[in-house]
Amino acid sequence: MRKLIYKATLLLAFVYLPVMIASAQDMAALKKQKPFSVSGTIGVGIGTYNVSGVPSRARSFSYLVSGSPVVSVYGISFPVGIVVSDQQRGFTQPFNQYGASPRYKWLTVHGGWRSVTFSPYTLGGAVFLGGGVEMNPGKLRLGFVYGRFNKAIEADSTKSTSYFSQIPAYKRTGYAAKIGYGTEDNHVDFIYMRAKDDSNSIRRPDALYNITPAENAVFGVSLKYKLFKHIVIESDVAGSLYTRDQGADTFSNELLKDAGVLNRLVKINASSQALTAGQASLGYEAQAFNIRVQYKRVDPNFQSMGAYYFETDVENYTLIPSFYFMRRRLIVNGSIGWQHDNILKDKSFRSNKTIGNVNVAFNEQAFGASVQYSNYGISQDRGLNPVIDTLRVSRTNHNVNAMLRYTLANEQLQQSFILVGNYQALVDLNKSTAGGTETNSKTGNLSWQGAFLKSGFNVSASYNYTVADAPFLHAVIHGPSVGLDKQLWQSRITLNTNWSYQLQTNNDTKAGRYISGTFTGSVRVSKRNALNATLGYLQSISDDEQQSPSFKEFRTNFTYAYTF
Secondary structure, eight states, rough: HHHHHHHHHHHHHHHHHHHHHHHHHHHHHHHHOSSSEEOOOEEEEEEEEEESSSSOOOOSSSEEEEEEEEEEEEEEEEEEEEEEEEEEEEOOOOGGEEEOEEEEEEEEEEEEEEEEESOTTTTEEEEEEEEEEEETTTEEEEEEEEEEEEBBBBBOOOOOOOTTTOOOBBEEEEEEEEEEEEEESSEEEEEEEEEEEEEESOOOOOOOOOOOOEEEEEEEEEEEEETTEEEEEEEEEEEEESSSSSTTTOOHHHHHOOOOHHHHHHSTTEEEEEEEEEEEEEEEEOSEEEEEEEEEEEEETTTOOTTTTOSSEEEEEEEEEEEEETTEEEEEEEEEEEOOTTTTSOOSSSEEEEEEEEEEEEEEEESEEEEEEEEEEEEESSSSOOOOGGGGGGGEEEEEEEEEEEEEEEEEEEEEEEEEEEEEEEEEOOOTTHHHEEEEEEEEEEEEEEEEETEEEEEEEEEEEEEEETTTTEEEEEEEEEEEEEEEETTTTTEEEEEEEEEETTTTTTEEEEEEEEEEEEEEOSSSSSEEEEEEEEEEEEEEETOOOOEEEEEEEEHHHHHO
């Protein structure tokens, strides 16, 4: 007990003494802040809805009163959200989980609810309630945090273990320490994290929840080094000793005698696993090009209580080149990667993935063009069992985007012509399954935008054409769109309208037509007062009333906002 009190006292001194120092040094900055202020927005809105031909999809009348006041105390903001409507009543306090990380020169102090990252595989952004400090005097890099990573939550005994019941959790506390040397561009850090669930913080949950008190110790090394101003080496590796159930069967002393050091870190039993994760990259940076090679490997079920999610059971190799031409007006870059799972060779099958993309972009003031291609392929190889050819997964996704832009401008009119195209395809390389899985779509859009600079009048027009193919379906959707925008009264009034007309055919048979439009008007009455009105219209004219009936919809929305 004395040892625990001593550690707690030492921790409080370690955390709060720097806070006092930082506060004293920041007193001059605090004097410039207002002691107290309130700002925000209050809005009132009403809406109507009318439909004919199909059942109503919204309420015929709705209202909404909302507010987002922000209270500031010496520059620290406390936002509040208030909503009152015909469907909702709400009051939110986003600052219920509040913390601060004041910084002075090489010292940063953390207090309250914080998210701190020492490395991706150790303390990697998990939110905790507690305190900590990071110090970088000269080239020394030090860090320490301590806090509660999980709140104790009892299972709701009044509800069954369903998706809607409260998920129980054990209270989890932990700490992490970092010691390193170097600068932001050249450094090596050693990180240690230790966290443990309190098995007595809640009653043992039902076995159906599959939740047990766990504990974890993680050691990691983070490295970044730059050589000769061009070569960059980066690496993050970690080893995690994770016990998933503190109450699991233990081993005999004979089996544990060689694991004495590890057993002092974490209670080792039948549920314990020692796993590794790491990633490294080697890059070369020059004025005309960059190139980087990356490697990543994460063991199956690798976990750290200091981070939320990892893609596990994965080994990945990636090459990322970039080239620059014509004073960087022409850029060519891309990546190609190979990835697979089953790295321990204990699964029935192994999945292989090939991921690649290439981007070419050229930009000048009057002309621009770009082409992007991406590819994602997946295939299966045998693992413990052979793969049946007729069931083998072997697919590739292709995605191509292209854009052309031409701009004309003078003192009165600025015009832009833009042509955009997209092609997507899923190709099944297994002939036995291709007939039921392959899909593709092609989209083209030609648009013109004109801005009359002196009058504040803007016009846009476009035509869209889409073809989609899937098993047993060939769909074509195409049609024009037009938009007008005008600003009046020194830009205090804005009027805007957009309309489109679309035709659709399915398997070369007319399916219907769609007409949609909106009209929006907004008025800035004063610096603090604004009004807005929106009218929306949608009409569907079907050629098959039994399959899809025709209908008309009309919506209105009026809002008033006051800013204080």
